Amino acid sequence: MKPAHILATLAVALLGAAGGWLLAAGPAQRVWLANSTVGRWLHLPAPSTAPAGVKTVNGVAMTGVGQAVGPLSLTDLDGKPQALPSGRRVLVNLWASWCGPCRDEMPLLDAFARAQGGTGVVVVGIAEDDAAPIRDFLRTSPISYPTLLDDANGHSATRLGNPLGILPFSVLLDADGKLLRSRLGAFPDQQSLQRWVASGN
Numbered sequence: 396m397k398p399a400h401i402l403a404t405l406a407v408a409l410l411g412a413a414g415g416w417l418l419a420a421g422p423a424q425r426v427w428l429a430n431s432t433v434g435r436w437l438h439l440p441a442p443s444t445a446p447a448g449v450k451t452v453n454g455v456a457m458t459g460v461g462q463a464v465g466p467l468s469l470t471d472l473d474g475k476p477q478a479l480p481s482g483r484r485v486l487v488n489l490w491a492s493w494c495g496p497c498r499d500e501m502p503l504l505d506a507f508a509r510a511q512g513g514t515g516v517v518v519v520g521i522a523e524d525d526a527a528p529i530r531d532f533l534r535t536s537p538i539s540y541p542t543l544l545d546d547a548n549g550h551s552a553t554r555l556g557n558p559l560g561i562l563p564f565s566v567l568l569d570a571d572g573k574l575l576r577s578r579l580g581a582f583p584d585q586q587s588l589q590r591w592v593a594s595g596n
Contacts, residue, residue, distance in 0.1 A: 457556050458574050465572070467551040469543040472526050477543050480517045482570055486592065489545075489552055489564040491524040492532040497563040500581035501538055507588055508540040516567075516592055521545050523552060523560055567592060 458464045469477050479485055488504055490497035501520075508518035518540040522529045526544060533542065545551040549560055556577050557564045565582075567575040582588040 457558060458554055460574050460576065462574055463572050464554060464568060464574055467521075467554060468546045469521065469551060470546045471541070471543055472530055474526070476546075477541075479519060479568070479572065481572060483514070484516045484570055484575075484592075485568040485572075486516050486518045487521060487555065487566045487568065488518065489521045489523055489555070489557060489560075489562055491522060491562055492528040493524070494562045496581040498532075498536070500563055501536065503582050503585055503588055505538045505540065506585060507592075508538075519543060521551060523549065523562060565591075 464479075467479060469479070471477050479487065486504075486507075488497075488500075490501070492498075504518055504520075507516075511517070520538070520540060520542040522542055522544050524544075529542060529544070552558070552560055552564070555564070555566050556574070557579070561579060563581050564577070564579055566577045569575055576591070576594070578591060582591065
């Protein structure tokens with residue numbers, strides 16, 4: 396076996412072991428990891444005190460179905476603070492420029508967003524990535540819906556019910572900002588996306 400293959404195999408094994416440890420870790424271990432040098436380098440979110448109406452699961456504050464998500468720490472690509480839209484249902488899609496399934500899913504989300512007009516569901520992307528690669532990606536693959544950045548190192552993703560940051564991840568919020576439903580993984584086609592949104596009424 397070539398040295399490069401050995402290193403790649405070891406890296407995959409270490410990542411798998413780290414992921415398993417994270418899944419099994421309790422609140423104290425998560426706090427320790429998030430505050431460690433490695434945790435800060437990886438931008439791991441530290442467990443926080445749950446805001447009102449938000450339950451805590453394994454030390455991570457997450458919004459449950461039917462609960463209001465509340466304000467999230469988001470910025471636009473210019474670094475200006477932004478809030479999620481209100482007054483209409485909102486489909487929030489968490490993605491990253493390095494995530495292949497996310498990139499494959501974006502034309503479906505873009506077509507859906509364009510079909511909504513001024514009265515339908517608002518689509519918003521939250522990028523779990525840095526601004527520079529997101530700008531580069533959107534220059535070559537533009538979309539019609541806004542892209543925001545999670546300015547709290549994954550805490551906004553956690554609040555939306557995705558503490559491990561697995562992407563892509565989508566949630567549907569009602570007009571008052573309450574969580575209707577969530578989905579892990581990309582939508583395979585426009586019909587599945589429309590059915591998912593319709594079943595969240």
